[in-house]
Amino acid sequence: MNDALKKQAYDETARDWRKSASDHVAYALLVYTALQIFVTVDALKAGSSTILPYFALVVLVGGIIPACRWFEKRWVGLSDEAGHDPGLAGDFKRDMVMLWGLAIGLPFLLTGCFKLVSTVA
Template sequence: MNEPPGSGTMVKSDKQVAAVPVTRSVSRTRDWRKGMSDHVAYGLLVYTGLQIIFTIKALGEGTSSILPYLSLVVLVAGIIPVCRWFERRWADLDDAEAADPALAAPFRRDAAILWALAIGLPITLTLVFKAVLSFF
């Protein structure tokens, strides 16, 4: 009785298949510590990228002031400590808390605030600095 594969019966193979032991845990719990660390890393990359884009644009418009450099100093002096605060807040969790599903809402809130800062701050800083320069 030769039936095609997928018809409900098992088809035997002449080849042996080597058993590969699975070393990863089947459990897929979220580690809030690693998650926030990832958000911080990507947020800093996005912030830096936007900051550089806006700085290059300001330099291209002929702004010969200290504006672009001042905005880059704000990057170092302002955003990095804030990001470290977010990361440290979540890094201090013990193993049980790091996998606690009850922390999903605070995690999403902190991640949303972090991303709002990473995207909104370069735009806001550029607009504020341009407004200040328009008065001088």
């Protein structure tokens, strides 16, 4: 098999970090949104009479989307060769763990902070 065919076969079977990063960001945003709504509604049902839980929802738009785009930007700008480089697996895994930690942890952290502030105030 000549080099061009080997490269094409490799490219078709190797993981594309660019597409995978975009997929992770999209799913993380969905999970974050669902969790943020769930915990905010739960805070409202618990008797929070302030506007702070609604502010938590605004943080979703103002903060999480640019943060997720930052994670994605690093990966979508890769060249075709780097986009399939198995040597980037460790960096990719680290970035995706941070992304998912942010997507899952931030709704609880924000709502907890807002609950704390509303009980103190």
